[in-house]
Amino acid sequence: MRADLPSIAVYGAGSWGTALALQLARNEHAVGLWDIDAEHIRHIQQARVNHRYLPNIAFPDQLQAEPELARVAQQAHWHLVVVPSHGFRSLLLQLKDLIPNTASICWATKGLELNTGKLLHEVMNEVLPDFSQYAVVSGPTFALEVAKGLPTAMTVAATHPALAQQIAAAFHGKNYRVYTSDDIVGVELGGAVKNVLAIAAGISDGLGFGANARAALITRGLAEMMRLSLHLQAKPETLMGLAGLGDLVLTCTDDQSRNRRLGLALGQGQDLQTALAAIGQAVEGAKSAHSIGKLAERAGVEMPICQQVTRILYEGLPPRQAVQELISRDLKAEF
Ligand SMILES: NC(=O)C1=CN([C@@H]2O[C@H](COP(=O)(O)OP(=O)(O)OC[C@H]3O[C@@H](n4cnc5c(N)ncnc54)[C@H](OP(=O)(O)O)[C@@H]3O)[C@@H](O)[C@H]2O)C=CC1
Numbered sequence: 001m002r003a004d005l006p007s008i009a010v011y012g013a014g015s016w017g018t019a020l021a022l023q024l025a026r027n028e029h030a031v032g033l034w035d036i037d038a039e040h041i042r043h044i045q046q047a048r049v050n051h052r053y054l055p056n057i058a059f060p061d062q063l064q065a066e067p068e069l070a071r072v073a074q075q076a077h078w079h080l081v082v083v084p085s086h087g088f089r090s091l092l093l094q095l096k097d098l099i100p101n102t103a104s105i106c107w108a109t110k111g112l113e114l115n116t117g118k119l120l121h122e123v124m125n126e127v128l129p130d131f132s133q134y135a136v137v138s139g140p141t142f143a144l145e146v147a148k149g150l151p152t153a154m155t156v157a158a159t160h161p162a163l164a165q166q167i168a169a170a171f172h173g174k175n176y177r178v179y180t181s182d183d184i185v186g187v188e189l190g191g192a193v194k195n196v197l198a199i200a201a202g203i204s205d206g207l208g209f210g211a212n213a214r215a216a217l218i219t220r221g222l223a224e225m226m227r228l229s230l231h232l233q234a235k236p237e238t239l240m241g242l243a244g245l246g247d248l249v250l251t252c253t254d255d256q257s258r259n260r261r262l263g264l265a266l267g268q269g270q271d272l273q274t275a276l277a278a279i280g281q282a283v284e285g286a287k288s289a290h291s292i293g294k295l296a297e298r299a300g301v302e303m304p305i306c307q308q309v310t311r312i313l314y315e316g317l318p319p320r321q322a323v324q325e326l327i328s329r330d331l332k333a334e335f
């Protein structure tokens with residue numbers, strides 16, 4: 001552990017929170033890892049491994065699991081939130097009384113707030129209006145690969161360039177490269193929309209529709225992601241980067257993606273609840289499809305693939321019919 005490096009609190013000992021905590025600790029930061037489930041943290045403390053989410057990956061000494069939120073929060077120089085989107089607001093509300101408004105908060109959560117459809121920086125501004133230093137990290141980053149130390153790149157977008165650089169430096173290593181950005185909206189939307197599109201790609205593959213259909217879904221999905229994001233003032237290059245296209249390709253094509261696996265199960269005829277239970281981890285796209293649809297509706301932006309995913313998930317539209325409806329839409333120019 002290097003005393004000259006900032007200590008970091010990581011909230012959420014699921015697969016992604018644990019993988020990011022490992023990366024930071026391997027870079028010799030002192031890292032405190034908290035989870036809503038105190039029993040889970042006690043198991044981690046004893047085993048020095050997160051058996052539930054990342055079995056067989058040993059914790060370095062610098063990574064300490066801690067069940068007391070206040071202890072983790074008050075010992076940290078900056079804060080990394082990695083809880084699922086449905087727990088985001090409530091965690092910030094708890095942090096409000098524990099850390100000063102000069103603290104920096106970064107999140108790695110991908111999704112929108114469930115009931116309001118708000119982007120997470122909007123939730124941040126609402127809950128902690130006096131905190132001006134915040135950031136979001138996102139990109140093509142499967143937790144297990146990061147935990148194994150395999151080469152990975154991601155983007156950090158922050159309110160202040162110095163904060164983006166500080167966070168990038170904390171993660172940076174022989175195996176890990178982080179690009180900085182000031183486009184918080186673009187990075188957030190890329191991560192939220194790709195989850196829904198990964199469900200779509202999974203459905204198509206589950207139906208046995210093949211490589212042509214998958215490539216078409218990825219490309220037209222990117223067009224949907226772009227349309228919504230540009231309408232909300234994101235930068236087009238962000239969506240062509242790691243947090244957009246990069247993550248879209250990753251999760252639409254590899255079965256490590258839980259969103260893709262949900263789609264595969266639905267395409268193969270499983271019902272939603274059975275498929276979610278079998279995956280047993282966060283499947284953000286299943287929650288945010290509806291919010292993204294609402295956001296698109298308010299913005300007057302067409303997102304037909306996301307719309308069909310929403311109808312399959314919540315309205316019982318048969319997946320095969322959903323794809324047929326997509327293909328038989330009125331002919332139009334590509335751009
Ligand atoms: N896994 C990955 O490869 C990546 C994930 N992400 C994003 O990271 C976020 C977290 O996902 P991930 O770690 O994968 O999910 P997991 O399902 O692996 O873990 C989720 C963790 O959050 C805890 N949790 C559940 N509900 C709440 C709540 N209401 N408040 C606080 N904590 C809660 C869970 O506790 P319990 O076990 O008790 O349910 C669990 O420890 C998601 O937004 C995801 O999209 C981003 C990039 C990569």
Ligand SMILES: O=C(CO)COP(=O)(O)O
Binds near residue numbers: 140143259260
């Ligand atoms: O966001 C991820 C990789 O970048 C993880 O994707 P899933 O949540 O679909 O597993």
